[in-house]
Amino acid sequence: MKFGVLLNSAIAALLAVPIIGYLLGPLRSKGYTSWVLLGPLTQFPEGQTRLASFRNPFVRPWDGQTADIACWVRRLSGEDFQVFAVNCAHLGCPVRWFAQSGLFMCPCHGGVYYADGSRASGPPERGLFEYSHKVENGNLIIQAGQLPTLATQARLMSGRRSSCAG
């Protein structure tokens, strides 16, 4: 009896290893970021902020249109860009750009951001999430791949300005 319980517990523990491993599948130590082409510079007039979209670099065939991700591209001048996630830093709703007042407004809980993405008012505790970006051969390229939240934005922020210079 005791032996039987022990034997079955051991087998259950052995089986749990692959099952837990399977369930933890979505975690990747190297994270989910990759360089994505956003479009030629000519698409983004200087001094304007425009909505752009890209196909997420990590997709499954059954993702459909959910893998089309939008972002706000602000071209200050020349190759000086800022690329913001549409997701509000509060709870991820899509913020909208109002060129007339130079503000991003969130429809959910009323978060507002200035043109440079910094927090203006409302519940967000920080500014908009920004994607790292670079310009190559006349194209704007950003580093993207995962839904930005307070916990998953760290990699989006890394080396924003330095990558711009390089």
Next chain:
Amino acid sequence: MRWLKAVGDWFDQRLQLSAPVREAMLHRVPSRSASWWYVFGSAALTLFILQIVTGILLAVVYVPSAAQAWTSLEALNHDLPLGWFLRAMHGWGSNFMVALVLIHMMQVFLFGAYKYPRELTWIVGVFLLLMTLGMAFSGQVLRFDQDAYWGLGIGASITGRVPVIGGALVHLLLGGPIIGGDTLLRFFTLHVFLIPGLLIALVGLHLLMVLKLGINDWPMPGRVVRRATYLKEYEELTRKDGVPFVPDAIWKDMVFAAGIVVAVACCALFFGPFGPTGQPDPTIIQTVPKPDYFFLWLYALLALLPPQMETPALLLMPPLLIAFLILLPFLSGEGEKSWRRRPMAVAVMALAAVALSTFTHLSRYSPWSPVMNAWSGDPLPAEVLQGRSALERQGALVFQAKQCRNCHQIGGSGGLRGPDLDRVAVRLTRDQLIRQVLQGGGNMPAYGKNLRPAEVTALVSFLETLRPPGQPPARDASRPGAAKAELAPSPGHP
């Protein structure tokens, strides 16, 4: 008829079920407990069965793929005969079930039914409530539309606030880096296999305990629960003043449950299915996502909590609340059952009910959200423009064009995020208006960088005209000279 009995006997000889079933049907319940107050649980169970039936029928057509779920719902709504009705039944059934489970819980709480010896019945009930809410949320996700998509984003954002492991949890919740096909499949698995399986098991356990321990006796002020004597007293009560469950009590359960099912069907027929709203395309950002009815209170809470309290409240409140519910029968497992002798219980219940309904009511018109198209869609009332100078009218244009209207009402339309400005000139002097516009403050962004000086002058001139006739404008008492100038009748108010 004789052959029917023969077949029945054949089965019973092998199954040995008729004795326990008869015992369960005829078990005696206190006559006062055969009451219209004791029908909510069985009605919730009836709705659960209805949800299983309609859910299975919907699963025949629904495609749990991010690329096609929305299209398959549209097909259910428009192409398949009566597909819309089944979707409506399932949607309304869900709403009714959440409501009934909550009402059942309130009744059990107020009638002290969680006390000895029914502590475990209550605890299992708490998990049944949580799972019912889990079904409601995952069901909303399966209606894979814009609201579902952004609702998942909100769920991920809340998860992302967990310290240290937040990022890992977000990816586990979404089943990958973004909201997509794997996310939908996760919630499909939860909604169709995992939670219903657990629900069936726990509902069985819950019912078994009600049968074994007997239905709660009608609470009487002064009839106190004591561990040492309760079981004997209950047994005596059912013996002296008891009635058989079938038919004396069950007919009320059956009538009420039938009424509820008819109500669900009527709502389904008259109001139709829920959504789907726009397709789940994240590049369509012209959307105002809102949660389903039963999570509206959370939507309000997230808008109204001070920002620095949000994360602790989101992460600590649910576990504390659940812990309180689970510990409740151990904190007050004995004593009075009647709500007449339990003022704290009534106060807690009333507070919870008032808070929930207030938050839900506020969420119906969400005063904290800017009205995104007010600046282009809501015209200014003619009164505020009549007889105004060119500069003031220019200011009115600035007011509209700079989206001030999205947060500020004038003449009863516009956003409610900021104060309405119909009488702003009574409250703020010219200098205060300029300061507020340029620097912002409170919930208002600073417009200093986005307005030219001429625009500020025009805007403030317009705002200064916004006061009811006959009321003097605000004045700065510390500056007599300025006050005198402000008191002079403005060209706007002849």
